[in-house]
Amino acid sequence: MKRISLTQYLVEQQREHGRIPSQLRLLIEVVARACKRIAISVNKGALGDVMGSADTENVQGEVQKKLDVISNEVLIEANEWGGHLAAMASEEMDTIHLVPNRYPQGEYLLLFDPLDGSSNIDVNVSIGTIFSVLRKVGHHHGVSEQDFLQPGRFQAAAGYCIYGPQTTLVLTVGDGVAMFTLDRETGSFVLTEENVQIPADTKEFAVNMSNLRHWAPPVKRYIEECLAGKDGPRGKDFNMRWIASMVADVHRILCRGGIFMYPWDKREPEKAGKLRLMYEANPMAFLVEQAGGMATNGHDRIMDLQPGKLHERVSVILGSKNEVQRVTDYHRDTGAEAASQPAQAA
Ligand code: AHG
Ligand code: MN
Numbered sequence: 001m002k003r004i005s006l007t008q009y010l011v012e013q014q015r016e017h018g019r020i021p022s023q024l025r026l027l028i029e030v031v032a033r034a035c036k037r038i039a040i041s042v043n044k045g046a047l048g049d050v051m052g053s054a055d056t057e058n059v060q061g062e063v064q065k066k067l068d069v070i071s072n073e074v075l076i077e078a079n080e081w082g083g084h085l086a087a088m089a090s091e092e093m094d095t096i097h098l099v100p101n102r103y104p105q106g107e108y109l110l111l112f113d114p115l116d117g118s119s120n121i122d123v124n125v126s127i128g129t130i131f132s133v134l135r136k137v138g139h140h141h142g143v144s145e146q147d148f149l150q151p152g153r154f155q156a157a158a159g160y161c162i163y164g165p166q167t168t169l170v171l172t173v174g175d176g177v178a179m180f181t182l183d184r185e186t187g188s189f190v191l192t193e194e195n196v197q198i199p200a201d202t203k204e205f206a207v208n209m210s211n212l213r214h215w216a217p218p219v220k221r222y223i224e225e226c227l228a229g230k231d232g233p234r235g236k237d238f239n240m241r242w243i244a245s246m247v248a249d250v251h252r253i254l255c256r257g258g259i260f261m262y263p264w265d266k267r268e269p270e271k272a273g274k275l276r277l278m279y280e281a282n283p284m285a286f287l288v289e290q291a292g293g294m295a296t297n298g299h300d301r302i303m304d305l306q307p308g309k310l311h312e313r314v315s316v317i318l319g320s321k322n323e324v325q326r327v328t329d330y331h332r333d334t335g336a337e338a339a340s341q342p343a344q345a346a
């Protein structure tokens with residue numbers, strides 16, 4: 001079998017479809033290189049100084065793990081000097097990170113969740129890095145947080161790298177989804193799956209069931225109907241998976257279908273959800289839609305939400321189209337209150 005590297009794939013995509021200008025290609029290659037470095041740190045585990053807490057807090061008040069901090073630094077260092085970026089934003093940084101003046105400024109904005117699934121680091125379960133790419137719109141001098149506040153439908157590219165039994169980079173530039181497996185012997189990402197498609201129907205859901213009592217009625221209704229199995233209104237048995245790394249749960253859905261939910265719940269009613277719109281929901285929604293799936297917050301398409309601030313949270317329902325549509329219809333049927341969700345459709 002002829003092996004196609006990530007570089008060759010990107011060059012050919014540009015040649016055939018004109019989708020990947022040189023700055024974007026450089027950006028994707030730099031992110032991929034950073035992910036390789038993160039993979040090396042992840043693999044060291046207890047043999048390196050990478051496990052446990054960093055004893056610091058991020059802007060969302062979460063205690064940072066050492067690997068959250070390391071991964072954030074690796075991504076920043078790798079992306080600062082190439083001339084492809086105007087600025088970066090990360091789940092682990094309070095404010096945007098400008099490219100230092102000594103380097104040329106590019107036209108792209110990079111957003112990332114450097115290490116997704118932090119609670120799984122110390123227990124040797126799959127984790128990942130999620131990224132989203134926007135264009136800086138307009139020709140004004142400098143960059144501000146405002147430049148980042150674009151709905152997800154304007155993403156130029158998005159993807160994630162999963163550090164699991166294999167290290168796999170999953171990418172979209174708006175022309176379908178491709179997967180690249182890291183060949184550790186040659187150090188290159190090799191194309192192993194193209195035109196990834198999520199089946200429209202599924203019998204598998206992913207949700208943290210321990211929160212059931214806190215959910216809104218439409219979400220409860222959907223899950224209770226799944227749990228009723230063959231004898232219930234759905235007339236079939238469902239299976240459940242919850243890895244607690246969004247990257248790993250979404251990866252499974254891209255591979256074999258399913259529905260993933262991290263819905264609003266009344267533990268912290270003022271928060272729209274747990275997951276972050278710009279670093280988690282938008283890039284995953286872009287991938288899922290590009291693979292024929294669907295992603296909503298129960299009311300609106302995630303990629304149509306106008307972000308009000310960088311670290312905004314959102315309720316997330318994504319995966320197999322018919323199931324996501326069903327949950328979204330249940331929200332409409334019960335007239336569930338959207339007021340708890342600050343992000344509205346643009
Ligand atoms: P992060 O590690 O980047 O903070 O993200 C963790 C997220 C997401 O990956 C996962 O789906 C979810 O949190 C798990 O939350 P629970 O522990 O509440 O199940
Ligand atoms: Mn995350």
Ligand code: MN
Pocket residue numbers: 068091113114115116117118
């Ligand atoms: Mn994270």
